[in-house]
Amino acid sequence: MLDASMTQQLKQYLGNLREPVELVASLGDDPKSEQTRELLEEIAALHDDVSASFDGTDERKPSFIIRRASDAEKWVRFGGLPMGHEFTSLVLALLWAGGHPPKVEQDVLDQIAELEGDYAFEMYFSLSCHNCPDVVQALTLMALYNSRITATLIEGGTFQDEVESRDVMAVPATFLNGEMFASGKMGVEEILAKLDSNAGARSAAKMADKDPFEVLVVGGGPAGAAASIYTARKGFSTGIAAERFGGQVLDTMGIENFISVPYTEGPKLAAQLESHVGEYDIDVMNLQTAARLIPAEEKGGYHEVVLENGASLYGRAVVLTTGARWRNLGVPGEQEYRNKGxxxxxxxxxxxxxxxxxxxxxxxxxxxxxxxxxxxxxxxxxxxxxxxxxxxxxxxxxxxxxxxxxxxxxxxxxxxxxxxxxxxxxxxxxxxxxxxxxxxxxxxxxxxxGLIPNTDWLKDSGIELSRHGEIVIDEKAATSLDGVFAAGDCTTVPYKQIVIAMGEGSKAALSAFDYLIRNVAPQEFAEAAE
Structure with a gap:
């Protein structure tokens, strides 16, 4: 099942195991079951701390669970073969079950562990879906950190009859305790926010403690990432408030016109953007949706961005990079049959x-x-x-x-x-x-x-918008509000392309830099007036 490259890669990763891991399969007589047996035997042969058994009794065949040998109550089940885009999910499940720490903030892990109630998740994915791994990995993490959470992750192509009977017509599709929970891409923090009624209040309190930024970037796609890197390199305190870091790039499959890179894929590029931003002292605030912009003249020299959770963020300069979303047809039946065809x-x-x-x-x-x-x-x-x-x-x-x-x-x-x-x-x-x-x-x-710009929240801000809802900018990426700049697909710049968004984000950052060095900071102005 595993080629030489995958075998070597997996063997290297399994060297990070800290505790023994058990693989327990429920198999039938079909070819997919034979492939599952072959895969698990190959994995077990790569490390002494991994064992595979084939005496499982689950009705869904082929399927197998991954669990820590010392804590059998915490497990995740894969129905079908997690290959293709899900091979990384399989590797992470093995590592996390084996005690290797995930790259997740400790407060998120604590929130998972403290969830009360019983949650039985079933999630359907396809091997060609580039949005599915985030959900698969989020549910895997939750199941392996809380024994009251179970995650059964099902490859729809293997269980076509099940997909048909449950009317699954779009993936990722997630069910909770037998009822539809969500359709579409979600990370662990988004799932927790739906389960934990206090998550929004905690997030708002966390935002309220932040000092004003010299540059506040709203939006975390290519334009926002570029803008934040440029302002951080200039030495300005920089924050990014993003509804989802990576933006629409996360929904893009093949990218063949990103100059100097003949081919890449959206999720990979988004991960590289996040990694690059992480090289600098940039405060990334993910899963934060902007609701209103209040200009600086109304807020004592700082622009205020009010978030949907009620918190506010402040910046001397603001760079708007909120991107765009898929345009709906707007005809009868579209919303009624969304994810149903x-x-x-x-x-x-x-x-x-x-x-x-x-x-x-x-x-x-x-x-x-x-x-x-x-x-x-x-x-x-x-x-x-x-x-x-x-x-x-x-x-x-x-x-x-x-x-x-x-x-x-x-x-x-x-x-x-x-x-x-x-x-x-x-x-x-x-x-x-x-x-x-x-x-x-x-x-x-x-x-x-096509696309529609994510600018509805700006309609009462005083920022000039085009008849298509795009933010009107000049040749320096400046908007109609002093100290507010914009870049990328949400603006009037022609040709909505990743490479253009990055260039425009860099331009907006340089314009923000020029604005800041030519204008006295509010606190400095107040001190001079005393």
């Missing part, structure tokens, strides 16, 4: 539609790339574009049209997503040339129609 991530959810008929809405690069990827998995793809022609790069269009199981419909306005109450059954669209309504029967709809 309406999806936004073809890489994550595509494997759940194997052999089925799906539609992709959008003829730009994202839409055409999604259609190409899906065509290799699903039975048939219908791409629907509002414009009279596709807008994707020609090389992508040529590839798309060469695929035998793809239809392209242009000049088509999607008007409704159809369903039977449980899942998508089709969609209606208007032929814009003929003026007639038509229906396509299908089982999934992937929406890829």
């Amino acid at each position: 309406v999806a936004y991530c073809p890489h994550c959810d595509g494997p759940l539609y194997k052999g089925k008929h799906v539609a992709v809405i959008g003829g730009g690069n994202s839409g055409v790339e999604a259609a190409i990827d899906l065509a290799g998995i699903v039975g048939h793809v219908t791409l629907i574009e509002f414009d009279g022609q596709l807008r994707a790069d020609q090389v992508l269009q040529d590839k798309l049209r060469s695929m035998p199981n793809v239809d392209v419909i242009v000049s088509a306005q999607t008007t409704e997503i159809l369903g039977d109450g449980r899942r998508v059954t089709g969609l209606n669209y208007k032929d814009r040339n003929a003026g007639v309504d038509k229906t396509v029967e299908l089982e999934g709809v992937f929406v890829q129609i």
